[in-house]
Structures are given as C-alpha cells and as structure tokens.
Amino acid sequence: xxxxxxxxxxxxxxxxxxxxxxxxxxxxxxxxxxxxxxxxxxxxxxxxxxxxxxxxxxxxxxxxxxxxxxxxxxxxxxxxxxxxxxxxxxxxxxxxxxxxxxxxxxxxxxxxxxxxxxxxxxxxxxxxxxxxxxxxxxxxxxxxxxxxxxxxxxxxxxxxxxxxxxxxxxxxxxxxxxxxxxxxxxxxxxxxxxxxxxxxxxxxxxxxxxxxxxxxxxxxxxxxxxxxxxxxxxxxxxxxxxxxxxxxxxxxxxxxxxxxxxxxxxxxxxxxxxxxxxxxxxxxxxxxxxxxxxxxxxxxxxxxxxxxxxxxxxxxxxxxxxxxxxxxxxxxxxxxxxxxxxxxxxxxxxxxxxxxxxxxxxxxxxxxxxxxxxxxxxxxxxxxxxxxxxxxxxxxxxxxxxxxxxxxxxxxxxxx
Amino acid sequence: xxxxxxxxxxxxxxxxxxxxxxxxxxxxxxxxxxxxxxxxxxxxxxxxxxxxxxxxxxxxxxxxxxxxxxxxxxxxxxxxxxxxxxxxxxxxxxxxxxxxxxxxxxxxxxxxxxxxxxxxxxxxxxxxxxxxxxxxxxxxxxxxxxxxxxxxxxxxxxxxxxxxxxxxxxxxxxxxxxxxxxxxxxxxxxxxxxxxxxxxxxxxxxxxxxxxxxxxxxxxxxxxxxxxxxxxxxxxxxxxxxxxxxxxxxxxxxxxxxxxxxxxxxxxxxxxxxxxxxxxxxxxxxxxxxxxxxxxxxxxxxxxxxxxxxxxxxxxxxxxxxxxxxxxxxxxxxxxxxxxxxxxxxxxxxxxxxxxxxxxxxxxxxxxxxxxxxxxxxxxxxxxxxxxxxxxxxxxxxxxxxxxxxxxxxxxxxxxxxxxxxxxxxxxxxxxxxxxxxxxxxxxxxxxxxxxxxxxxxxxxxxxxxxxxxxxxxx
Numbered sequence: 001x002x003x004x005x006x007x008x009x010x011x012x013x014x015x016x017x018x019x020x021x022x023x024x025x026x027x028x029x030x031x032x033x034x035x036x037x038x039x040x041x042x043x044x045x046x047x048x049x050x051x052x053x054x055x056x057x058x059x060x061x062x063x064x065x066x067x068x069x070x071x072x073x074x075x076x077x078x079x080x081x082x083x084x085x086x087x088x089x090x091x092x093x094x095x096x097x098x099x100x101x102x103x104x105x106x107x108x109x110x111x112x113x114x115x116x117x118x119x120x121x122x123x124x125x126x127x128x129x130x131x132x133x134x135x136x137x138x139x140x141x142x143x144x145x146x147x148x149x150x151x152x153x154x155x156x157x158x159x160x161x162x163x164x165x166x167x168x169x170x171x172x173x174x175x176x177x178x179x180x181x182x183x184x185x186x187x188x189x190x191x192x193x194x195x196x197x198x199x200x201x202x203x204x205x206x207x208x209x210x211x212x213x214x215x216x217x218x219x220x221x222x223x224x225x226x227x228x229x230x231x232x233x234x235x236x237x238x239x240x241x242x243x244x245x246x247x248x249x250x251x252x253x254x255x256x257x258x259x260x261x262x263x264x265x266x267x268x269x270x271x272x273x274x275x276x277x278x279x280x281x282x283x284x285x286x287x288x289x290x291x292x293x294x295x296x297x298x299x300x301x302x303x304x305x306x307x308x309x310x311x312x313x314x315x316x317x318x319x320x321x322x323x324x325x326x327x328x329x330x331x332x333x334x335x336x337x338x339x340x341x342x343x344x345x346x347x348x349x350x351x352x353x354x355x356x357x358x359x360x361x362x363x364x365x366x367x368x369x370x371x372x373x374x375x376x377x378x379x380x381x382x383x384x385x386x387x388x389x390x391x392x393x394x395x396x397x398x399x400x401x402x403x404x405x406x407x408x409x410x411x412x413x414x415x416x
Numbered sequence: 417x418x419x420x421x422x423x424x425x426x427x428x429x430x431x432x433x434x435x436x437x438x439x440x441x442x443x444x445x446x447x448x449x450x451x452x453x454x455x456x457x458x459x460x461x462x463x464x465x466x467x468x469x470x471x472x473x474x475x476x477x478x479x480x481x482x483x484x485x486x487x488x489x490x491x492x493x494x495x496x497x498x499x500x501x502x503x504x505x506x507x508x509x510x511x512x513x514x515x516x517x518x519x520x521x522x523x524x525x526x527x528x529x530x531x532x533x534x535x536x537x538x539x540x541x542x543x544x545x546x547x548x549x550x551x552x553x554x555x556x557x558x559x560x561x562x563x564x565x566x567x568x569x570x571x572x573x574x575x576x577x578x579x580x581x582x583x584x585x586x587x588x589x590x591x592x593x594x595x596x597x598x599x600x601x602x603x604x605x606x607x608x609x610x611x612x613x614x615x616x617x618x619x620x621x622x623x624x625x626x627x628x629x630x631x632x633x634x635x636x637x638x639x640x641x642x643x644x645x646x647x648x649x650x651x652x653x654x655x656x657x658x659x660x661x662x663x664x665x666x667x668x669x670x671x672x673x674x675x676x677x678x679x680x681x682x683x684x685x686x687x688x689x690x691x692x693x694x695x696x697x698x699x700x701x702x703x704x705x706x707x708x709x710x711x712x713x714x715x716x717x718x719x720x721x722x723x724x725x726x727x728x729x730x731x732x733x734x735x736x737x738x739x740x741x742x743x744x745x746x747x748x749x750x751x752x753x754x755x756x757x758x759x760x761x762x763x764x765x766x767x768x769x770x771x772x773x774x775x776x777x778x779x780x781x782x783x784x785x786x787x788x789x790x791x792x793x794x795x796x797x798x799x800x801x802x803x804x805x806x807x808x809x810x811x812x813x814x815x816x817x818x819x820x821x822x823x824x825x826x827x828x829x830x831x832x833x834x835x836x837x838x839x840x841x842x843x844x845x846x847x848x849x850x851x852x853x854x855x856x857x858x859x860x861x862x863x864x865x866x867x868x869x870x871x872x873x874x875x876x877x878x879x880x881x882x883x884x885x886x887x888x889x890x891x
Contacts, residue, residue, distance in 0.1 A: 161751060212430075216423045259458045267458055273447065274453040275461045287461050309446065320435045327428040331421050339417075343424050350431040356440060363441045 016070050017055050020077070027081045027283060034284055035088075043084060047077050050095075061106070062113065063399035066393045068325045072373060072388050076101070076381070078315070082302055083295055085284050090295055090376050097378045101385035107214035108165075108386045112393025118337065122173045126186055129166040132159040133193040143244040148199040150409050152255040160194060160202045161379040167388050168344040175217040176337035184214070187213035200238055200245060201367025205351050207231060212347040213340055252365035258400060265292050269360055272305040279306030279350055295376040297368055300360045316357070319372075325348045326391050342394045345387045448716060454528075457511040457518040462522060471506035472525045474506055474517055476556040477774055478586070482506050483518070486667040490518075492595045498556050500592045501563035502508035504612040505554050505772065508595035512603075512610040515721040517552060523775040524548040524784060533783040534778065536635040548784060551774040553583040560702065561883050565876055566590050572843075573613035576880065579849055580856040581789045583633040583770030584720070587752065589613040594798035615722045622834025623685045623816075623869065624847045625743030627757055630682050630807060632705035633693050634800050645689035647673035647681075656735025658691040660740065661833060661868070682807045683815035684866070685831060687742040694741020699732050702741065702872055708795040709757050709766070711749070718790075725749035743832060754847045755860035756792070761804045762828070762858055765796035805851060812874075817875035822839055822882055826851035829877060831869030839865045846873035850881055854890045857881070 024047045032040030054073045076098045084091020115121060125342035135150045136159060149156050167190060174183035194203040212229040239245050247262065255270075257265030259340050268291045275281060285371075288294050288302040304312040325347050330342035349372050356375075357367035370380040372387075454462060459872050471490065474483040481493045482502055490498045490509035503841035507516025521725045523529050527547040562574050566588075576586040593602045603611050611617070638687040649670035651658040660671040673686045694702055707713065711727040727744035728736065739745040752770060760767035767791040776784040796804070808828035811817040816831040829848020836843055844866045849858035859880060861873040 115753065121417070142857070158806075212427050215429050216420065219419055219423045256456075259456065264458075269463065270449075270453045271456060271459045274450045275459065281461075281825065287464065290460060309442075314441075316435060316439060320432065322434075323431050327424060329432075330424050336417065336420060339420055339424065343427055347427060349429060350434060354434040357438055358441075361442050363438065 014056075017052070020055075020074050021071060024048050024081060025053065025078045028084070030087055031284060038086070039088065039092060042083075043080070044352060047051050047080055047095060047098075050102060051077055054105070058102075058109070058392070059105060062109065062396045063403070064109070064259070065325060065329060065395040068329075068388065068391065068395070069324060071322050071325070073102075074318070075315070075318060075373035076385070077158070078303070079299065079381075080299060081283075081365065081376070082299060082306070085306075086289055086302065087295060092379070094376055094381065097381040100378075101246075101381045104382050105385040105389035107391065108389025109392040109396065112338075112341070112390055113396055114372070117387060118169075118173045121336050122170045126170050127168045129163045129170070129186075129187060130201070132163055132166075133190060135159050136197050137193065140231075148194075148197045149204070157379045158377075160197070160199055161383045163190060164202075164348060164383055165390070167206060168387070168390065171213050172340035172344050174334070175339055175340055177215055180214060180218065183210070184265065187401060195238070198242055198244070199368075200242070201369040203238075204355060204367065205369060208351040209344055209348050216346060217336075218344050218379075242255060248365045252362065255362070256381055266362060266366060268292075269298050270362060271299040271414070272301050273309070273361070276305040276308050278309050280304070280306050280311060282306060296370060297356065297366065297375070298360055299371050299375050300357050303374075316318050317348070319353045321350070322388075329391055329395045329398065332402075333394050334401050340395045342391055345391045348387060349384070427882040433774050439509075445692050449616075451520075451523065451718075452515075453579060455515065455516065455522055457519055458688045460610050462526070462528070465526070465576075466650055468545065469526045472523070472527070472779075473549045473775075474521075474681040475549065475551045476502070476554050477552065478555065478557075479551070482552075482555050482556060494556070494592055494700075494785075495560075496596075497563065498560045499596060500594050501588060501595075502554065502556050503592055503595045504589045504614065505552060505559075505582070505587050506595070508598065508868075509596065512598070513612055516612070516618065518549060520719075520721065521550050521773065524550050525591060527778075528785065534780070537780075545634050546779045548776040548778050550776050553772055553774050554587065555585050556692065558795075558880075558884065559586045559588055561814070562591075563586055563592065567863055567866060570863050570866055571607050571613065572861070572866070573617055573858065574615050574861050574876075575752045575755040575883075576854055576857060577755055577759060577770060579587055579762040579768065579858045582771045582774050582792070583774070583789075584752075585768050585857070586613050586859075587612075587614045587720075587772070589617070603732065608866065613751065613862070615720060615749055615750055617862070618723055618725070619751065619832040619843060620836060621749045621754055622742060622743045622832035622843065622845055623687075624748055624830050624832035624845045624860075625740075625749075625753055627692050627704060627761065627804065627808070627830050627847070628706050628711075629693055629697075629741045629743075629762075630678060630710055631709070631796060631800060631804055632676055632697050634803055635705055635796075636697060636701050640803075640862050643678055643682055645676050645686070645692050647676055647686050647688040648672075649688065651688050651691055651738070653691075653708045653735035653738055654733055654741060657732070658735075658738050660687045662687070663742070677814075679807050679810060682830075683810045685811075685816045690743075691738035691749050692739040692741075694737050696736060697741070699737050699740075702737070703727050705795075708755055709760065709791070710793075710795075711747075715753075717769055717771075717792075720752075720770060722770070725751050727752045744835065751860045751862050754845075755858055758847045758849050758860065759830055759831075759858040759872070760795055761801050762809065762856065763801075764798040765801040767792045798887055807852065808848060812848070815819060816868075817848070817874045817877075819870060820848060820877040820881075822878055822885075825855075825881065825885065827877070827881060829874065831874055833868045833870075835867075841865050841867045842869075844872035845869045845878045848877055852890075855885060857884060857889060 025029045025044050028044030051073045055069045069143040072115045080095045083094045138150050171183045251262050255266040259267045272288045286306040288305045326346035331337045356369050356371045372384040471485045483492050505520030507513045511519050519681045525547045562753050572590050573589045577584045591592050591607050591609045605772050632657050639845050649672035662671040705728045711725045715722045736745045765886050769790045811822050812827045812829050817829045822831050832845030833842040844863040847860045866872045
C-alpha cells in the first residue's frame with residue numbers, strides 16, 4: 001500500500017481548481033460591476049461552473065490528466081473573459097462554444113477509450129475528410145484571401161478545422177500499421193486541397209504535424225532533411241503563386257511603411273502590446289478593439305494589452321505545460337498508435353500556437369490560424385477541445401494500464 | 417517502442433524550442449523597439465491617456481522654454497522665428513512631425529514612467545498629474561541663426577553636433593513651419609514642411625562620400641600616400657561615363673586633372689580619381705568601410721529615429737562601383753549620418769551616438785537617469801582619422817571648400833555637389849568640423865537644387881562656425 005502511494009503521479013489538487021474558479025468569478029464580477037448587466041452576473045457563476053465540470057467532473061468519470069484539464073479550462077475561460085469584455089455578444093456565444101466543447105472533449109476521450117478496432121473507422125474518416133475539404137471549393141466563400149468557410153443556412157464552419165482531428169487519427173493509425181506511404185499520400189491530398197483553398201496557414205500546420213509524426217514513427221534523418229527542403233520549396237512556391245502571400249510577407253518585413261493601410265493591423269498589435277507594458281492596462285481599461293480581428297487572430301495581443309507581458313508569459317507557459325503534458329502522455333502510452341496520436345496532438349497544439357503568436361509579435365508573417373482554446377470561433381474551440389479529448393483518452397488508457405500492472409504486481413504477477 | 421520514445425523526446429525538444437524562440441523574440445523586440453512603437457503617431461491609446469496628464473515642458477540646452485502647457489493647451493513659446501527654427505526637433509501638438517520630442521519623449525512628457533508612489537502623491541493632493549520637464553541638447557538661438565541664413569525658398573537640412581559627446585545642437589529641416597499656427601497651405605505645400613529632412617531625408621551624398629572612399633583606400637592600401645591616379649576627364653565603363661564637375665560633353669568642355677595623389681584628388685574632389693580608387697578597392701572592400709561607418713546599419717539610437725543609410729547591393733557593374741566611389745550610384749544617407757561620419761574623423765576615429773535628450777526632471781525635482789553619452793562604434797584608427805583630417809583641412813585651405821575657411825580656426829571639411837535626375841541644379845553639400853579641442857563641433861549642410869557645395873554650402877558653414885565662436889562655443 002505504501003509503495004502504491006509513493007508511485008502515484010502528482011495531480012493538482014482542489015487548490016488549483018478553486019483558484020481558477022475564483023479568478024474567473026472575480027473577473028466576470030468586475031465586469032458585471034462595471035456594466036451592471038445580468039448576463040455578466042450569470043457568466044460569473046456559469047464560467048466557474050463549466051470549469052468545475054470540465055476539470056473535476058471529467059476526472060470523476062474516468063482516469064484523466066488533471067493538470068492538462070485545468071490548464072485547458074483556464075485558457076478557454078480566459079478566452080471567454082477577454083472576448084466578453086471586448087464584445088459581449090461574442091463572449092456569450094464563446095461561453096456556449098466552451099460548454100459544448102467540454103462535452104465534445106468527453107466524447108473524444110470516450111472514443112479513444114472504447115474503440116478497439118480503428119481500421120474501418122480510419123477508412124471512413126479519410127473519405128469523410130476529403131469530402132469535407134472539397135466542400136469549400138464547391139460552395140465556399142472567400143474571406144481574407146482564403147476560401148475556407150462553408151455556410152449551412154445561417155451557420156458556417158471551417159472544414160479544415162474538423163479535418164485536423166481526422167488527420168491526427170488517421171495518420172497516426174496508418175503509421176502505427178507501418179503504412180507510411182498511404183499516410184504521406186493522404187496528408188498530401190489534404191495539403192493540396194488546402195492550397196487550392198489558399199488556406200496556407202492551416203496547410204502549414206498540416207504539413208508540420210504530418211512531418212513530425214513521420215519523424216516520430218521512423219526516426220529517419222533523410223526524412224527530416226527532405227521535409228525541411230520540401231517545406232521550404234512549398235513556401236517559395238506559395239509565395240510565387242499567391243498574391244496575398246506576397247502582400248503578407250511585405251507587410252511582415254516592414255509594417256511601418258504604411259501604418260494606416262496595409263500595416264495597420266500588425267502595427268496596432270505591437271502598439272497595443274507595448275501600451276500594456278509589464279503589468280497591463282487592466283481588464284476593461286484597454287482599447288485593443290482598434291486592432292482589426294482582435295477577437296480572432298490577435299486575441300493574444302489583447303491579452304498582453306490588458307493583462308501585461310508578464311501574464312502573457314504565464315499564458316505562454318501554460319501552453320508549454322500543455323504540450324509537455326501531452327508529450328508525457330505519449331511517452332507513457334502502451335501502443336504505437338496511441339503514442340503517435342498523443343505526439344500528433346502535442347505538435348498540432350504547439351505549432352498552431354507558435355504560428356499565430358509568432359504572427360502577433362512579428363516573428364513570422366501573419367497567417368490566419370486561430371489561437372487554440374482562446375480565439376473566438378465555434379469550430380476552432382470545439383476542435384481544440386477535441387484534441388485535448390483525444391489526449392485524455394490516451395492518458396486514461398495508459399493510467400488504466402498502469403493500474404492493471406500494479407494490481408497484477410501486487411498479486412505477484414508480471415507486467416505484460 | 418524504445419526508439420519511438422526517443423523520437424518523441426526529440427520532437428518535444430523541438431516544440432519547446434519554438435516556445436523559447438517566441439519568448440526570446442518577444443523580449444528582444446519589446447526591449448529594442450518598444451519605445452519606438454510606443455512613440456509612434458499611430459498610438460491612439462497613449463494619446464487618449466494624455467488627456468489625463470498635463471504635459472511637461474520642453475526646454476532647450478540653456479533652459480529656454482520651447483513648449484509648455486497652459487490651461488490644457490500646448491503652447492509653443494518665444495518668437496515666431498525661434499518656433500519655426502526648432503519645430504522639427506520639438507514637434508507640434510498635432511504630431512505632424514514624425515518622431516519629434518513631443519511624441520518620442522512622451523514617456524517623460526506625459527509621466528508614463530512615473531512610479532506608483534508618485535502617482536499616488538498626485539492623487540492624494542487631488543492635483544492633475546504633471547509630466548516631466550524635458551531638456552533637449554539643441555540650442556534655440558543657434559537654430560534661429562541658422563534658419564536666418566538658410567537660402568530662402570530652398571529645401572534642405574542642417575545638423576550641428578558636438579563630436580566628442582554626440583550632443584546634437586541643431587537638427588533642422590527646411591522649409592519649416594510655425595507649430596502654433598498651422599495653416600492649410602503648410603499641409604498642401606509640395607515641399608512637405610512636416611518632413612524632417614535632417615533625419616528622414618535620404619540624400620545622395622555626392623562627393624561628401626569621398627570621405628568614405630578615401631578612408632577605405634587608407635585602410636586597405638598601405639602605399640596610399642604614394643599612389644597616383646590619372647584623370648583624363650572622361651572614363652567610359654560599359655554604358656556609364658565618369659566625368660568631373662564642369663564637364664559638358666555636348667559642348668565638348670572637359671575638366672581634366674591629370675596625375676593626382678589621393679590627397680590632391682580629395683582636395684579638388686576629382687570624380688575620375690575616386691572612380692579608379694573604387695575600382696582598385698573593389699565593391700567588397702569599399703562596402704566594408706562604408707558599413708563600418710554606418711551604412712546599411714539599422715540605426716537604433718536611444719533619443720532619435722534616423723532613417724537607415726544604404727550602400728547599394730544590386731546591379732554592381734564596374735560603372736556603378738566607380739560612381740559609388742565618387743558618391744553617386746544608388747547611395748543614400750541622411751544629413752545626420754554624414755555629420756556622424758565627419759564627427760568620427762574629427763574625434764580620432766570614435767563615432768559617438770547622437771543624443772537629443774539632456775535630462776528629464778520630475779515635477780518634484782527627481783532626475784530621471786540613463787542619459788549618459790555612449791560610443792556608437794570605432795570605425796577608424798586614430799592614425800587613419802588623422803590622415804583624413806589633414807585631407808579635409810586641405811580642402812578648406814586650398815581646395816573646393818575655401819569658402820569655409822576662418823582665419824585662426826582649423827576648419828576641416830568636404831564639399832559635395834550631388835547630381836539628382838530631374839533637378840536643374842545639384843544639391844549643395846558641406847560636411848565638416850572645427851579641429852579645435854575647445855570647440856569640438858561638426859556640421860552637415862544640404863541645400864537642395866541650389867548649385868555647388870563649395871559656393872552655396874561652404875559659406876554657410878563659415879557663418880555658422882563663426883557665430884558659434886562668437887557666442888560662447890569655446891570651452
């Protein structure tokens with residue numbers, strides 16, 4: 001019994017969860033005092049409640065990674081808070097997205113936990129993905145130079161976000177079955193269709209994830225070199241082929257050439273960050289609405305503006321901990337498929353975060369991908385939470401496995 | 417499975433590295449450029465915050481008040497002539513001048529750097545917060561004098577700086593305007609009075625660049641003193657022809673200097689000799705010296721934003737390299753940068769960082785810190801600087817710059833007459849300094865579309881230096 005206690009991994013206790021809930025209660029309460037609207041009071045109770053369900057509730061259902069859960073919930077709630085402060089209607093619908101997302105996260109975790117035969121499911125997923133990606137090409141509308149949205153009546157969504165999940169599952173499965181060629185082929189088809197939609201930011205993510213998974217599965221150095229070269233080649237080709245890519249690169253190189261026109265967005269983002277300084281101007285006191293797309297591409301700049309650079313670094317660390325936690329799940333998992341799936345989830349979240357925050361602070365040219373968990377948007381929120389769901393599924397299997405071993409060991413048996 | 421875990425470890429390292437890169441870049445760029453972003457005229461947030469604070473005063477180096485706040489209104493004091501002479505450094509309340517003191521020193525003027533305790537003490541006393549008083553290095557009397565001798569109706573710039581400390585005494589752009597009364601005609605003027613030519617104007621340096629070419633020859637050829645250049649007046653290189661001032665091929669008038677030493681070529685500003693020098697050096701060595709002297713550098717000075725100068729990198733044919741040696745081709749430099757180059761020669765090869773901010777004082781008397789002088793770089797050795805100084809002295813005693821000569825004072829300089837496509841006359845340049853330890857001042861003058869540097873700019877240099885010597889600029 002003693003040994004059992006010792007080897008139990010550390011889980012964040014109730015303290016963390018309570019602190020999180022108090023933080024967001026106070027955040028929304030502060031806004032409520034300022035605007036006096038009943039919605040704000042409702043959110044000051046509802047958001048902590050979702051956090052409770054999303055963290056403690058889930059871990060009651062099945063063994064899960066609680067640190068990962070509390071970090072994820074914190075970021076989601078932070079997104080709701082910042083969005084609600086800037087644009088109450090967006091904040092409200094993001095709160096709904098968050099609630100639904102937590103549900104989807106559970107579903108995904110269950111899927112990984114209970115599906116044992118992935119073969120036919122993978123075939124189905126692959127066919128579905130290609131079909132989904134074809135939709136915007138047939139019925140899509142063009143926004144910001146890319147044609148990657150589909151409308152169903154008044155409802156619209158981004159198929160490339162949904163296909164992210166499919167890509168993670170199917171490529172991991174194919175690689176675990178030692179079918180790298182099919183995996184590359186499938187990844188290539190998806191990439192090509194994204195290029196046709198001119199959704200190059202997402203194409204970059206897909207490329208990165210498939211490439212990382214290939215490396216993890218094969219460990220081949222020529223592959224790394226080939227991948228880097230291929231990526232560079234694709235980047236140059238994209239630059240030559242698409243006018244809006246050229247424009248974005250030019251803006252990235254010198255946004256100050258046209259602070260009122262083309263460079264306005266990134267210039268205002270940088271100015272918002274520096275206005276915030278180390279400790280921020282304070283929740284509700286900023287004017288980050290001047291940044292076009294502040295609620296989506298530039299949400300991180302808004303956070304830096306109102307909460308300060310120090311808090312921004314903390315948020316960055318939270319992402320980093322999520323990634324590290326995901327990698328630990330991958331290392332602990334007991335099948336190649338699950339290890340690859342978790343690695344893919346980690347790299348998807350990491351690359352997406354890097355690409356958009358890098359764009360916000362002018363490290364790389366801006367691409368229109370969302371900041372996981374925080375950016376406004378239903379599809380993005382659901383998919384990011386589903387990725388965490390997949391991770392939780394893998395984690396729960398590993399934990400269950402470890403538990404089994406332990407019981408066997410105590411009975412004097414041997415671990416398989 | 418073991419191999420897989422190893423690979424996953426590497427993937428994890430890579431992903432973590434991305435995050436480290438993000439944090440490092442963020443810290444670096446905020447630290448390096450933060451003040452510039454903040455002071456940008458596009459910063460609407462800071463502007464809205466300024467309403468809560470009474471802006472501090474702006475003074476010149478001797479304490480003359482240039483800008484103050486009366487009943488919440490920004491007032492630019494003194495006579496109209498003084499207001500007009502200092503406007504490009506001080507700025508205007510509408511932020512029409514980019515990166516002027518009004519916007520670039522907003523951190524101090526509007527008390528953004530105030531500590532929590534200071535803010536609290538204002539709040540307890542129930543007063544509106546007051547920003548710091550900012551003292552600039554410029555001399556408004558000197559600037560007023562310079563404005564009075566600048567050819568009327570012409571565009572151009574004048575910079576005067578102390579080459580030992582880097583303090584800028586005058587940084588002026590013409591035409592100018594009165595910040596107190598900005599009329600509609602100022603805004604529509606095709607000569608763009610808001611534009612600060614001293615730091616934003618990227619000019620072809622013309623023959624003043626021969627300081628750089630000569631420096632490169634001295635650095636790279638130990639026999640520079642013995643070298644002879646042959647000037648036949650016309651040098652055909654591909655489709656480019658190198659000629660000297662006064663040559664007019666259609667009228668068959670050709671200026672020929674014959675055989676010249678480097679010093680003599682510098683003294684008479686012979687294009688052909690410097691074209692040959694550039695070809696003998698080659699593009700790489702000339703570029704190296706130019707870059708040591710600040711070309712192609714990203715200027716990040718603490719007090720002022722200076723447009724980057726550029727040494728051309730495209731289309732480097734022999735004809736272009738030759739013309740670069742004579743200061744034409746696609747070279748560009750700001751008047752302030754040319755003044756820094758002369759300063760480095762005057763200051764034994766040490767280039768100081770230009771300074772505009774002398775001090776910032778809080779309303780309660782606290783001095784803000786961090787305004788020390790700083791070396792920018794050491795592009796030349798003391799011996800090389802000494803040789804160049806002799807060359808520049810020779811220009812004033814018996815070359816193209818004799819109009820700048822002041823009996824009893826060691827004035828050194830280099831003239832320039834830069835040819836600009838589509839202009840009737842050349843841009844007149846004079847860049848020089850007083851080689852006097854008691855009066856360590858360098859200047860740079862550009863008058864657009866005005867004629868030869870020796871006849872237009874050099875006499876102005878003489879007047880400015882003479883005025884300075886008469887008005888106490890002797891330590």
